[in-house]
Amino acid sequence: MITVKAPGKLYIAGEYAVVETGYPSIIVALDQFVTVEISQSKSYGSIVSKQYREDSVYWRRQGDEMILDNRDNTFNYIISAIHLTEAYAQSLGRSMALYDLRINSDLDSPNGKKYGLGSSAAVTVATVKALCLFYKIPLTKSKLFKLSAIAHLDVQGNGSLGDIAASVYGGWIAYRSFDRAWLAAARMQQSLTDLVDQPWPHLKITQLTPPDNLRLIIGWTGSPASTSHLVDKVAIQKSQQHVTYNQFLHESKKCLEDLIDGFKQGSLAAIQAGIQKNREILQHLADFTKVQIETPTLKKMCDIAVEHSAAAKSSGAGGGDCGIVLIDKNQDIDSMINRWRQNGITRLSLRVHPVIDLDKE
The missing domain is CATH 3.30.70.890 (GHMP kinase, C-terminal domain)
Structure with missing residues (x-):
């Protein structure tokens, strides 16, 4: 059994501007967590989450067509993290296995209301981290951030990914977002391993120390x-x-x-x-x-x-x-x-x- 956790976050300052490449923000990680447990399975795999499987689904009209918006359904971030991390594991020569994945969260209220503590980011980070441990993939904070950021962006499509950084690094951080247009182009031309091994344009994550008082x-x-x-x-x-x-x-x-x-x-x-x-x-x-x-x-x-x-x-x-x-x-x-x-x-x-x-x- 492998157990990992990732903390939630709150933005302190710099909201909205931070979605633009290179603009600064300050974010803090909090002591409420998403916990992911993973264990080998023999016959079939499972993904169990009492919070996220029956999450709300939003939809809109495009003409007469019903268009689902899955960005606020946290379960989709779990699936995206699995797909992305397994692709990375295969690129490193790992053989795929069956496993049971269990997810539990402190980041929402007991009656299911969201506090806004970045549950989708934390569950993405925790899932990527757990799978990397499961497949024995060496991990740095930089690689964990990049894998989690790609998986999260695949679902949400916008945002700064600062909440991912907070869940990866902890503490107080100054965060400047990377060039998402560059990432979209680079994914078409480069392997996943090359992508996570190189610096990302304009990305900057710096730990901050708050005053004692x-x-x-x-x-x-x-x-x-x-x-x-x-x-x-x-x-x-x-x-x-x-x-x-x-x-x-x-x-x-x-x-x-x-x-x-x-x-x-x-x-x-x-x-x-x-x-x-x-x-x-x-x-x-x-x-x-x-x-x-x-x-x-x-x-x-x-x-x-x-x-x-x-x-x-x-x-x-x-x-x-x-x-x-x-x-x-x-x-x-x-x-x-x-x-x-x-x-x-x-x-x-x-x-x-x-x-x-x-x-x-």
Whole structure:
């Protein structure tokens, strides 16, 4: 029996801009996990997941035709990870075997609602990692990221893949996304082994060390959101308002570079200022794209936090899910949490998952 786990994540800053090649973001890994168990099987293989097999399926109309959208069905990421990793294993001369795969997740609420902690990314990383161990394939963080990123992109089709990076590396990271157009072209011309062995254009993943007095608090609105659908909506608007969108990218990049410097300097004040600035930048994006990033509940959550001397913003694509608060750990938070509760906001008792050592995970 092989057992592996991959942590969930939350975006701290740089959302939406990070889907563009080379634009920076900050993401944190959390101590809630997807766990995958794999064991040899003799007669037939199985994939068992109590959370994901009966996930919701979205669909739309294209003319009179019903078109399924599988991007929010996490089971499809498991299948994609299996196909991709087995292709990689075969390219390395491994013989295929039968196995039972069991998946369990902490990343959704007990009643099945999504917290927005990156379950599809974590299940992709955990599945790839488990299969590489099963087929005795030597693995580095770089190779695990690349295999998982390709498998995830095959299903979702958009996004930055920063959630994959957080699940692979752990801790706090600064992430700049690779050139997805290059990857699409390279996959047509290169073998999978060559692809994962080479540097990817513009990809940069750097571990960050937070100041000792920084405390991360996470609030959940109780309303799930679809990242892929929200990113689609922004993509439509950016093509129509490219001058305004390019200004958003410029402002986001400057803000994130200042934020990353704040981490390097160990300055909580600089980090909090950067979080507040990024909130303003995202609100401007919401205004001109007509995409609701900060819902009324998220706004209430952030405003209450600011009243308690904290910095706060939505996390990820917004539209629901979670918000993040960065506050001095010496500051009392009871009043803030009580006011959240009165406004239907739940504090999630999550901690940062430390930097990952592949040999010990």
